[in-house]
Amino acid sequence: MKQVTTRAEVPQEHRWSIEDLFADTAAWNKEYEEVKGSLAKLEPFHGKLNNAETIKQCFVLEDDISLHTERLYVYAHMKHHEDMADPAYQALSEKATKLSVEVSEALSFITPEVLALSEDKLQQLIADPALAAYKRTLEEMLRQKAHILSKQEEALLAQVGNLSQAPSNIFAMLNNADMKFPKVKDENGEEVELTHGRYIQFLESRDRRVRQSAFEAMYGTYRKQKNTIGATLSANITKNLFYAKARKYPSALEMSLFSDNISKEVYTNLIDTIHESLPILHRYLELRKKLLKVDELHMYDLFAPLVEEFKMDITYEQAKQMVEDSLEPLGEEYGKALHQGLDGGWIDVYENEGKRSGAYSWGAYGTHPYVLLNHKDNLNSMFTLAHEMGHALHSFYSDANQDYRNAQYPIFLAEVASTLNEALLMDYMLKKTTDPKAKLYLLTYYADQFRTTVFRQTMFAEFEKITHEKAEQGESLTPQDFSKVYYDLNKEYHGPGMAVDQDIEMEWARIPHFYNSFYVYKYATGFSAATSFAKQILEEGQPAVDRYLGFLKSGGSDYPINILKRAGVDMSTPEPIKQAMSVFKDLVEQMEELTKSM
Template sequence: MSSTLLKRSEVSKENTWNLEDIFPSEQAWDQAFEGLKKDLKKAAGFEGKLTSAEQIKAIFELEDRLGLETERLFVYAHLHHDEDTANPTYQALLEKAKKLSVEAGEALSFITPEILSLPEAELDNLIESEELKPFRFTLTEIKREKAHVLSKAEEALLAQVGNLSQAPQNIFGMLNNADMKFPKIKDENGKEVELTHGSYIQFLENPDREVRRQAFKAVYETYSKQKNTLAATLSANINKNMFYAKARKYPSVLEMSLYSDNISVDVYNNLISTIHESLPLLHRYMKLRKKLLGVNELHMYDLFAPLVEEYKWDISFEEAKQLCAEGLKPLGDDYIKTLQEGFDNRWIDVYENEGKRTGAYSWGAYGTHPYVLLNHKDNLNSMFTLAHEMGHALHSYYSDEALPYRDAQYTIFLAEVASTTNEALLMDYLLKHADNPKQKLYLLTYYADQFRTTVFRQTMFAEFEKIVHERAEAGVSMTPQELSSIYYELNRKYHGDDMVVDKDIEMEWARIPHFYRSFYVYKYATGFSAATSFSKQILEEGQPAVDRYLGFLKSGGSDYSINILSKAGVDMSSPQPVRDAMSVFKDVIEQMEQLTK
């Protein structure tokens, strides 16, 4: 690949996705847009009339039709916009699609409140009626929410508070992204360089230890200067959560946060307690990291340092596709055939070009195949990104094939499972076929750090959130000293005696944006654990486990997330999936220890 970025018009067609599979032309998009604007007016005819199974069935069918068409219009405009964010044509198209999505939401917003206003006995009869059988899960969900829906006047008041409730997150965002300035540091050549949010992790990955130490110190000294403001901001977010939990009659903020996914508090607590019993494994990895780095003391700024001397492994996109297909063979012929269909029929937008959105994702509209955005570089990380995003894509493909529109969309709790299962299977294949010890150690290090950052670190974050909310609910003030003390002690507990837990790390709570999206990060750890458990079962049991897993992919959001996983053989209400993941982590550490004797 040339170092000069191509303009979008210069990118070869086979490396771009084919959006004509959604709409054959912009003219067709415009026609669908105008048609949908007219159809939205039909919804008003149902308002105030949702009292019979017949009327409710009709409005749900209209809601599905309108929702699907809105999704197609929005996805087409958004994907075109992401190809070249500077293109004014697609900027305008996306704005039109966004406005229409809001209009669609408003036009259909009366449905849930009207159904909830029905007497309970009447709602129970509707749930059991044969006519509404395709919508039974939707109605059951609406009924489940009823205990926490307030009167019309109270709901209107809470809606007005909505903008105020965003204040803590918005203030943190402005302070963190716009106002926070870090000092310059010296690189390995003694040259002064800019330290930014974006470059911080790169500095922590620098082989030069002094560069790592400087970056670490500079970041946390900067946050420490703002500790009172940042503590007040996080405390305001906790108070906001407590206000909503009390107003909506939840026993605690944690229970409120888990309620929408119908996840028991036991799942959250199980994750933390099972990781606690597995902390000796993380301590063992810290000891190994210390040995491989050849240092007398392992510091917090050594956690991202490379353990294998720069191992160069160029992997072209063609090779990445071949290795993914080989690695995912345990999932069976049908899965590989569908994967190949995606590779061969322009589901993927492969390389970076001028103006293209950064990162990677999988997305699409029901009724057409999924799409994957990549910014492929010829390296190991990009190959795992391909496997990851195709996991999302095939999860969506199988769900859409098996289920009606309403039931096909899976929850965030499930979203990372299929993508991470693909990564685990690919890693297993690469390790089995590594052709030299250095390559194998490089892969094992990559995998071990995924366990450290996605399971242990995210669980530590989840435990921090639980402690600070429980203390605040008990009346304890969340001062900077309180927050820092809790955070520092958790780091000592998680990293063990072979790690020097530098005092500076006590301010890390101040830079984690996810703490403003409360009780969310645990899903990274549960998703990774569920995926590791699935891959372990697939590799050890073969076809019976594959059949269960494909059943999971075809379940979409047709049931509660915990039930969908349980039916497929992963019971997240028990500690077993996390223990399965830990047994794989243990095996990774043992292989690393063998290679470095």
């Protein structure tokens, strides 16, 4: 096997131009000292935030400190990610983290002090032309005012904060450190220890015995811990109910949707529309059964490869070209910015010794975005490039068109641009591919994204909704209750043609997202919004492109539902989810046609 290169050996054209942020550590240290020094300038504002002029001056200073802290933080961590073993940048990233905490504490007086003003006073400030640039900040403070408690109560809730982390921390320790899984015999009959990381590899095995053994070993292990994990999940739900009640929200679900100003209907629409579309999923599962040539499709067959050995070798240069070609429907303006990103020092391409694994897009306001990759010459890596460049271009447009305060877009919108790029790349490849085997491989790849990102995450979201509602109605939540709700949902989602193994009833016990409650639905809505955008762009052309670019340029300047609605995707209705489902239906029909001729 080829040895992994050291950082020093990586050629310049495959590195990101991190010097665009800071020329060197000396420049970083200079700015660090400046930020430290500027914290003292906050002192005169304490207890004085009661008129437009003072509030404006304070906000301007807050933005200045925050922006420079962000730049310091991003640079230090990105340098650390280039080689995690390098002690100099390990120390720099720790220094940046400590500064970030210090800055947060220094700025923490601003919001409570402004919120202490009367509602009338806040309304006056919102209408004041001197504060026009901060109108959205003040409106958001006014919206939150109803859920902010007295000083003493807030102090008490802050103290409970550490306590509220307990369910999540206990689950993480149990799940990641203490749980030991048995050994599973692999394809060669060798005993291999089952781990979280290897589980999916086993489920993707062509050998059905391996898949079944791993599945049974995984859930057999969780079953032994069901009482402890049931207690931690139940405690997490109790914690959510406590906060919802303390902060005067009608329910835990509405509390979690409040920060993005999203109505409960967006959540329930998603679940209802997906229920209507379950017959299409059942058709896909029927097809899966046929292609795998099995009498019964089991839960451990869902990740098994459907196409005989198939590999696509795609070099990084080819991947770049294909991503550019596939995103041509987004027009010349987007194409120019994309080309600038692909060739302008935004990307750190290949793995090197000590480099952080995975991929991400990141950066600081005022400088171009950056993308970290660990590129391999395969299909997956090409999709990762398209995905991360979607994030990068979203940030690029947002930063160019919004001031610092309004540039940061929320998580609800974050996956739309990245997933849209993948959808357009997939459409391009399907139109170009003539080999039936390659086509089936691509269709399966895409159909499984719908299955795991839309259907599966919606099922998770429904599980959270049901269990929280039971708790709110005073019903008990034993491990048996969790298992029953979870098993019934699996039966409903996977349909009558599927052998829903009893062991799947324990899957709730291994999902870490359930400790970050009501979060997973954003995967499904983001994917649906992106699919809807892609469909409109491919069918309408320029008018849809213009709306989409408007979405990218909006950053976080309004609530996510409003930003999407202006761009032609109204998530307060079932329409975008229905559009995504029509794309999924089309994929299944293409697969059905293909398999007839194979």
